[in-house]
Amino acid sequence: MAVFAIGAARPDTGGPGVAPRVDTGFMRITVLAGGVGAARFLRGLRAAAPDTQITVIGNTADDITLFGLRVCPDLDTVMYTLGGGINEEQGWGRAAETFSISGELAAYGTGPSWFTLGDRDFATHIVRSEMLAAGTPLSEVTRALCARWRTGVELIPMSDDRVETHVKLASGHESVHFQEWWVRLHAAGPVEAIIPVGAEQAAPAPGVIEAIAAADFVLFPPSNPVVSIGPILAVPGIRAAVAAKTVVGVSPIIGGAPVRGMADACLTAIGVETTAAAVAAHYGADLINGWLVDEQDKAIVDQAIDDPTLVGITVRAVPLFMRDLPATTAMAQAAIDLAQELAR
């Protein structure tokens, strides 16, 4: 197998708008993934490194049982996005979706009404629930579902055990499922704690630790550090396995605000500032080696040199808005480049 030197001349594959396809040699990359941000990043990563074995460890802590069916929003967003079935505009759910079932469920007075599932999406949950009820572990179910979608990656849930992020609201000390807080309550605060219930008792799904150990490096896409990456790292054994590798993260915060979603509410809840620097410091140098920030946050590159919370983390500023596939591919390439530099 040919191994190409990093920085060697790269074949130009086309004109403007064409994703640069670079033969970087065979690599194994393992990615910890949340939902929309991770899914889009992965599409870029797949384009940037087409010959690479990409293993995705998916967050399952936002999974929820609705209408008796097991819904895995993050796994499905990754699967649909890489499989070409995603609703591109909203970033989650299926394209060409219909909503007959939701209307019927409402007519039967069955809730919750704040979580609307499309008919095509329901099919995924029906297949998954049937397999789970038959005793098939979630990791095997996920593999079976992905067989249809030809995602080009191996998607493994972080655990076959049930982990569910619950949010403890300061008001009345009520604890609600993450999805209820996120979707129904629009991540309103104040929040006392965000707890991945069951994480401590969970075991990594088969293949998770192996994929991390075998990886040339590990990437954190621009996913929510608290409720997407956090729960994955909370499963015993995963954090240590990741920390043993070269890790490059992509900031989900640009210019003091989340690119998408309500990561600011999650960060506030755990006492972390909504800045690219604070998120890097939250992960810490014992976990991540490299950190990509957006060009508008490039001051952090110099700041990192002196900031004791960032010592040991190499920060690089590149365009982080995933506005199209070429931009996303370039960003993924920057993550690969930094990881390869740091891994040497």
Place this chain on the structure above:
Amino acid sequence: MAVFAIGAARPDTGGPGVAPRVDTGFMRITVLAGGVGAARFLRGLRAAAPDTQITVIGNTADDITLFGLRVCPDLDTVMYTLGGGINEEQGWGRAAETFSISGELAAYGTGPSWFTLGDRDFATHIVRSEMLAAGTPLSEVTRALCARWRTGVELIPMSDDRVETHVKLASGHESVHFQEWWVRLHAAGPVEAIIPVGAEQAAPAPGVIEAIAAADFVLFPPSNPVVSIGPILAVPGIRAAVAAKTVVGVSPIIGGAPVRGMADACLTAIGVETTAAAVAAHYGADLINGWLVDEQDKAIVDQAIDDPTLVGITVRAVPLFMRDLPATTAMAQAAIDLAQELAR
């Protein structure tokens, strides 16, 4: 309460095409019901006797678990038909139906492909399955589902216990679920036996025996005697309760052929001729008191006088094709009339 003499002058409610609405006084009628034929008959019965308390004991032996969801075809056909949600043309399933989910399930390679469920219909099965999984008995689930549909009748499943008709095929002695034989194999023979598995161990659902005992009379709509009415009667206690009442049945066979469906295959399987007379004899005079046959079978009216298998059964010939609501209402009225005559 005014009780009108049978045969008294009836108010004419309108011209041609208008269902005759007759005040027959308050009655309690209990009906054992299969699917399409029963549902249509019940629509006529409701129109013929609007002030009547109609209790429907629904067959559940053709229920099946598909994709992990509990499907009750007969209960749903009655519910949708009386609730105005039925696909009128095919007689079962929902009007204005979409099929996103079935397409998705096929894309996932999940079977069976021979049983297609529509999206709206799926919603019913999702709600039912969720409630059953939570421990709610089928009779309560059915009441909850029917609350939406305002059927105008009380629909009770024959049993909260699981009974499933299985068909033992002569070829290879294979045993298949009724739906597989009916839908996938198109009721092909030869058949060694048709068995309502679990019936002997089942108990009537709450209210079933009470509704039969309290009824002025019991009606058998033109349902399949083997796989619709048969399983209901096979639940211990129901046959005896029915036999203690005045019972009028409507022949599902007209001119030697089933009006709808493949009752001939079922009758052949149990060694009964496909004639209106043979079906009456199959039920027997210890169970039914009156029997409506179509006008083209009116020879049976005279035949019954001498035929030892029909002694004790009053046969009457009336038009039995349920081509529209007025025709169906007239037919239901004929059943009421005969039952009231026999009950005197």
